[in-house]
Amino acid sequence: MYVVTTRTEAGPAGCLVGFASEVSIHPPRFLAGLSIRNHTFRVAQHASYLAVHVVARRHLSLVELFGGCTGDRVNKFDLCAWHEGPYDMPILDDAAGWFVGRIHRRLALGDHVGHLLEPIAGQSPRGDEPLVSLRMYGISGRVTRREAHSRRVDARNLGVSENRGAFSETVQDWHSLGMHLRRVSAAV
Numbered sequence: 001m002y003v004v005t006t007r008t009e010a011g012p013a014g015c016l017v018g019f020a021s022e023v024s025i026h027p028p029r030f031l032a033g034l035s036i037r038n039h040t041f042r043v044a045q046h047a048s049y050l051a052v053h054v055v056a057r058r059h060l061s062l063v064e065l066f067g068g069c070t071g072d073r074v075n076k077f078d079l080c081a082w083h084e085g086p087y088d089m090p091i092l093d094d095a096a097g098w099f100v101g102r103i104h105r106r107l108a109l110g111d112h113v114g115h116l117l118e119p120i121a122g123q124s125p126r127g128d129e130p131l132v133s134l135r136m137y138g139i140s141g142r143v144t145r146r147e148a149h150s151r152r153v154d155a156r157n158l159g160v161s162e163n164r165g166a167f168s169e170t171v172q173d174w175h176s177l178g179m180h181l182r183r184v185s186a187a188v
């Protein structure tokens with residue numbers, strides 16, 4: 001799971017994004033799907049960059065903030081710590097890792113628009129702290145029945161259906177991206 005932010009003259013915007021993946025190593029490319037219904041999408045239509053964050057599980061509340069309410073009604077950036085990063089992008093202080101990507105191309109995918117990003121600066125996650133992923137909302141044999149129940153409740157609070165929680169596990173391996181970021185960050 002990722003929190004994707006951006007910023008234009010209209011102000012900062014951001015939301016939780018599950019439809020996202022590294023899609024190319026050479027050249028490095030990352031695809032982030034934004035729902036056409038979201039405030040973030042509307043702001044991103046006028047942006048040239050997006051910032052993509054991964055979040056450690058101990059900062060789950062950050063994920064809930066960005067996935068649980070809309071910038072149409074709430075200024076999420078009043079409710080969390082952030083700073084201005086490269087290209088004026090809002091960088092969330094509690095993110096475990098992040099990168100800023102130039103929007104290389106927009107792809108109509110249905111009710112989401114894929115933003116094909118060229119990562120140009122960032123900080124890859126340090127250490128091996130567990131990151132927030134859809135898996136933690138899914139039901140697996142490794143959790144007790146009680147844990148599973150509370151996770152399903154969490155998932156409902158976040159608007160994640162049980163099916164959606166089960167169908168996908170986001171691989172949080174930023175290995176190739178991390179190597180690339182170390183190279184390009186030195187240049188920014």
Ligand SMILES: Cc1cc2nc3c(=O)[nH]c(=O)nc-3n(C[C@H](O)[C@H](O)[C@H](O)COP(=O)(O)O)c2cc1C
Pocket residue numbers: 013014015016017018019020033034035036037038039040041066067068069070071072112158159160
């Ligand atoms: C588990 C989960 C995954 C989500 N994945 C996406 C996604 O890939 N793309 C997207 O635009 N919204 C996604 N959302 C929904 C937005 O994060 C959510 O609707 C958010 O409140 C939109 O905020 P905004 O209106 O300020 O942009 C997801 C929500 C959850 C709970």
